[in-house]
Amino acid sequence: LSQLYPPRFDTLPSFLQYDEGCSNRTLATVTARGDNGVITISANDDATSSKVDIVQTQSSNSKPFITIVQINQKACMDRETESTWYLHLLAEDTSNLKTIDTLQIYILDVNDEKPSFSSKLFQKTIPENSKTSTEVIKATATDPDNGVGGTVTYSLL
Structure with missing residues (x-):
């Protein structure tokens, strides 16, 4: 058998x-x-x-x-x-x-996604006598990519 x-x-x-x-x-x-x-x-x-x-x-x-x-x-x-x-x-x-x-x-993951800000427009009025270290705007952005590709860097131009 x-x-x-x-x-x-x-x-x-x-x-x-x-x-x-x-x-x-x-x-x-x-x-x-x-x-x-x-x-x-x-x-x-x-x-x-x-x-x-x-x-x-x-x-x-x-x-x-x-x-x-x-x-x-x-x-x-x-x-x-x-x-x-x-x-x-x-x-x-x-x-x-x-x-x-x-x-x-x-x-x-490959770096194929764009970062996006939490808002499309950031606007704020600052009093003339504000201290030098006063926070003006807090902007946040996220990128759904993983690892280094998901790191967001900010620059003011």
Whole structure:
């Protein structure tokens, strides 16, 4: 009596990192292996299938059954909206045995956002006899970028 085991992912990295953006790039090459029949690798949910295309590049029809796919980006990565993608992948063989695994993609920030002030207009009247150290206006600005790209510098011109 032989036991049936589901296919397994051989080359699924635990996580990847990419700069945010809208490029058409290959994010990963993934391999699944098994003993019970031809393997297909696909997105396991709508969120994953909306972000990536999974393209089969190689598949074997005999033991050991091996399938290789490329995971290609099709949606824009925007770190300010979503800092991590969780891609849920399904490997299934012809005997209907399945494995689900997750590829985590950390989205790195690029300096792509503009800073914005708390108000469009700053206006104040200052009495003529005010002290030298009197605060005139307090202006604040924020930048949604992360790290150095989110640092705001002020200058008076």
